[in-house]
Amino acid sequence: MLTDKIVLLTGAGGLLGQAVAAMMEREGATLALIDLHREKLDRVRSTLRCQDHRAFECDVSDCDRFQSLLESIVSEIGCPDVLVNCHGVIASKLLVDMELSEWRRVFEANVFGTLVTSRAVARLWIERGREGVIVNLSSMSVRSPRAGASHYGASKAAVENMTQTWAAELGRNGIRVNAVAPGLIMDEVITEADAASDGYVADTLQATPLGRTGSASDVAEAIVFLASDRAAWLSGTVVDVTGGAHCGRTHMRIASAPDAR
Ligand SMILES: NC(=O)c1ccc[n+]([C@@H]2O[C@H](COP(=O)([O-])OP(=O)(O)OC[C@H]3O[C@@H](n4cnc5c(N)ncnc54)[C@H](O)[C@@H]3O)[C@@H](O)[C@H]2O)c1
Numbered sequence: 601m602l603t604d605k606i607v608l609l610t611g612a613g614g615l616l617g618q619a620v621a622a623m624m625e626r627e628g629a630t631l632a633l634i635d636l637h638r639e640k641l642d643r644v645r646s647t648l649r650c651q652d653h654r655a656f657e658c659d660v661s662d663c664d665r666f667q668s669l670l671e672s673i674v675s676e677i678g679c680p681d682v683l684v685n686c687h688g689v690i691a692s693k694l695l696v697d698m699e700l701s702e703w704r705r706v707f708e709a710n711v712f713g714t715l716v717t718s719r720a721v722a723r724l725w726i727e728r729g730r731e732g733v734i735v736n737l738s739s740m741s742v743r744s745p746r747a748g749a750s751h752y753g754a755s756k757a758a759v760e761n762m763t764q765t766w767a768a769e770l771g772r773n774g775i776r777v778n779a780v781a782p783g784l785i786m787d788e789v790i791t792e793a794d795a796a797s798d799g800y801v802a803d804t805l806q807a808t809p810l811g812r813t814g815s816a817s818d819v820a821e822a823i824v825f826l827a828s829d830r831a832a833w834l835s836g837t838v839v840d841v842t843g844g845a846h847c848g849r850t851h852m853r854i855a856s857a858p859d860a861r
Contacts, residue, residue, distance in 0.1 A: 602828055603628035608673065608680040610660050610717060611687030613640020615785065616737070616823075618647065619816030620686055623824050625650060632673045632680065634658050635687070652677075660687055660713040670720050682733045682827045683721045685714045685759075692748040703751045710755035714762065718777075722770055731774030735826045736763050738781035738838055743846045744807075756781070760838050767836030776835040778826045783842030785814045807851040809844030 607624050611617040612633035621631055621644055631653040635641050641655035654677055658669050673680065689709040693702055718734055725732040738760050741753035760779055767777040784804045791812045795802040805811060822839045825831055840846045 601627050602682070602824070605629045605681040605827075606632065606678050607682040607684060607827065608632045608634065608670075608717070608721065609684045609686055610634045610713070611685075611737075612655070613637055613644050614686065614688075615787065616782070616816050616819050617686045618644045619820040620684060620823050621648060621653075623817065623820040624827070625653070627824055627828070629682070630677060632656065632677055634660065634669070660685075660717050661708045663716045666716050667720055670724065674724070679724065679728060679730060680721060680732070681730075682735070683717060684823060684827065685717055685734070685736045686823075687713055688737055689752075691752050693751065694748055695750055698751065706751040706755050707758075710752070711758045711762075714759055718762070718766065722766070722773075722775060725775055726773050732776075733827050734763075734766065734775065734777045735823050736760075736777070736779040738763070738779045740781055740783040740840065740842045740846045742781060743840070744842075744848060763838065764836045771835055776826075776831070778831070778834055778836070779838045780819060780822045780826065781838050781840045781842070781846065782819045783808065783814055783840075783845045785816055785819055789813055789815050804845065807845055807849075808842070809847070809850050812843060814841060814843060 602624055607629045609617060609621060609631055612621055613635035625648050633641055633655040636659055638657045645655050656669055658665055660666050689706050691706050714736055736759050739756040741749045742757045742760055745753050763777050763779040770777060789812050790801055792805045795805050819841050822841050844850060
């Protein structure tokens with residue numbers, strides 16, 4: 601349970617952010633919802649029952665803006681207990697078509713944004729002698745790279761390394777840092793039978809042992825678990841939530857003979 605916990609949730613207006621907000625509210629948390637877009641924040645806010653949650657428009661890669669927002673959140677709501685870095689840019693571009701600005705855009709949000717929020721919150725916790733939990737969002741693209749996702753996959757590989765390095769640095773302060781690496785999550789769960797019209801989804805499902813795309817709540821369950829005291833001795837862990845797709849070569853037929861590889 602997250603009763604009486606204050607959760608700072610970035611990317612709150614996104615597909616996963618909305619599911620995390622709903623599940624964390626059910627677990628008893630008070631939420632500080634952050635996103636780039638006011639209209640997305642209004643939408644997620646309207647789906648929540650409790651009026652104590654607050655929503656803030658902020659680009660988390662803007663260090664000064666985030667720092668002053670964090671100070672307002674502490675004075676208006678209280679010191680956060682949990683930070684969930686659920687913001688991010690999902691992108692697709694082949695190397696030969698890649699503009700440097702596109703690479704920078706992805707790193708700015710996924711890597712720099714995660715650094716800005718985590719550093720500010722970790723400093724706050726250490727100054728106040730408080731324990732805390734950070735949950736970052738990685739991706740299946742780290743262990744199972746796909747064409748067109750070198751910038752995205754590399755940014756998420758950086759997030760996984762940051763997660764494990766920060767777990768090493770902050771453990772003695774009672775701060776746990778973990779990540780969740782989702783596979784393909786869409787608005788609606790799609791099974792192999794439905795996927796024929798979309799080549800990308802069909803290919804992904806061919807290599808997904810559990811035979812369907814994930815739901816936002818599949819991922820939110822893992823995030824809420826890592827944020828809670830039920831995961832009190834987990835730090836530096838990356839939880840793959842992929843239906844088994846991150847295991848690699850999951851779609852291959854059995855080799856006919858030992859030398860057939
Ligand atoms: N959906 C998937 O299949 C999937 C798979 C693997 C990993 N992920 C990761 O999970 C996270 C959430 O994904 P999603 O599916 O909800 O994506 P989404 O695009 O629906 O939501 C992302 C949210 O982050 C916000 N955002 C982006 N940059 C920001 C910034 N600089 N400051 C503040 N807010 C910012 C966007 O406005 C958006 O509301 C991302 O990090 C994504 O890379 C998603």
